[in-house]
Structures are given as structure tokens and as C-alpha cells.
Amino acid sequence: MSALLEIRRVARQFGGVAALADVSFRVSAGSVVGVIGPNGSGKTTLMNIVSGVDAPSAGVVLFDEDPVQGRAAHALTRLGIARTFQHIRLVPHLTAAQNVALALHDPEAGLADILLRLPRLRRIERQRHERAVALLDRVCIGARAASPAGDLSYGDRRRVEIARALASGPRLLLLDEPAAGMNHTEKRALRGLIAGLRRDGITVVLVEHDMDLVMGVCDEIQVLNQGRLIASGAPRAVRNDPRVIEAYLGAEDA
Incomplete structure (x- = not known):
């Protein structure tokens, strides 16, 4: 397959x-690639660079x-790159x-629509709400669409963030620790x-x-340690790589 990134x-x-x-x-293109490594290994820095932060x-x-x-x-979002963040926003x-709808940029209401509350504004608001709920359904949280984000569990707020990232219709989705806080x-x-x-054609960097989760869903894994790439390949090969075991997996199991 050709390289999207x-x-x-x-x-x-x-x-x-x-x-x-x-x-x-x-x-x-069309793959799921994991990026793993100890805390401070450069994973979020890499995500910030790819996403334009x-x-x-x-x-x-x-x-x-x-x-x-x-x-x-914002320019990279228009090109088709979206991301979630390590800390919920x-x-x-x-x-x-409403949180998801904030990321929906079209159709736009004009000043007259807003000031005069014209029927077009109500139609736009209804369409945006329907699209937001559809995105929440896609991440299996549509039933909580009307709940304030602050009342949701940590895991559910993570899913709302993913729905919001999907609102821009990305070709490449960067997920920064999406499973944190989930049961x-x-x-x-x-x-x-x-x-x-992935089946829908969205490329994911996780x-x-x-x-x-990483071993079960990724096609390929990149391993960072102290800012350097120390291993790359299929999940099974990476899991058995002595450098990875020493730098990350082994330390986690110890």
C-alpha cells in the first residue's frame, strides 16, 4: 500500500x-500503526509535529x-489530519x-440568520445536531448525546473526543492514549x-x-525510547524484540 504519512x-x-x-x-494508507514507548520517549512530541501543534x-x-x-x-485539519489529545479538551x-458540533464547520450561518433567527439558522442548527449525534452513535455513545460532558465518565469523554475528531472527516486520525480511563x-x-x-478507509496512528489494545488492533508498531526509534514491525515481532523488552515491555512487566 502507498504511504499516506x-x-x-x-x-x-x-x-x-x-x-x-x-x-x-x-x-x-488504510492501516493502523501503533506508537509505543516509555513515558518521556517522545510519542506526544511526534503527534504534535504531525498534527501541526x-x-x-x-x-x-x-x-x-x-x-x-x-x-x-487548522491547515492540516483541512488537508485531512485530525487528532485527540492526551488530556481531554x-x-x-x-x-x-454540542461539543462535537463545535468541530462541524459547514454549513455556516450568516450574520442575518443569527441576528434575525431566520428559518435557515434553525435548519442549520438541526442538521449540525443530527450530524453530531450520528458521530456519537459511531463511537457507541449516542445515548448520552444530551448529557453535559462534565457528567460523563472518563471513558465516555474519551469517546466524545474521538467523535469530535471525526467531525472534520479525516483521512488520518491520530489517537493519543484513547484507552486511558476506560474499563x-x-x-x-x-x-x-x-x-x-480502518474498514471505512481512515488511517489511524495510535x-x-x-x-x-495495541497488539490486538495494530498492523505495525513503532517503538520509541529516549526520542529514538528502536524497533519497527509487526506486533508479534515487536513484542519479541529484546530491545523493546528491555526498554518498555520488560520494564512494565517487572
């Missing part, structure tokens, strides 16, 4: 500290063969549906959701500490 020798320096150093890998100190990021490093996050007093049942549903996104 390609990281070429990406580095990121913060002062004299190298958060990433010479990281290179490809993400095939940060720029690399060196290297190239290609999206559909187009260099995109250093472009603003919902508006607690708004409902789940076993919710994680099983998340695994099914990610598999469904940063996650839950190894059962």
Missing part, C-alpha cells in the same frame, strides 16, 4: 534536550507525498452533542471502533500504553 529523519530539540532524534517511518527542528513530514511540517494545525457544561468493556468497544475506522 511518512516521517523522514524528524528531530525536535527543546533547549539542549533532544525530545526526538532522527525518527523515520511510513504509515500505509509543533514544528520539527529538522526533518520532513509528508502527508500524501506533500511536505506539511510546520504548517498550522471538552467544554464540561456543553452536552456531548475492559470500553476498551473492547474501542478496539472494534478502530477496526471499523499512541497507547495498553499493550493488549
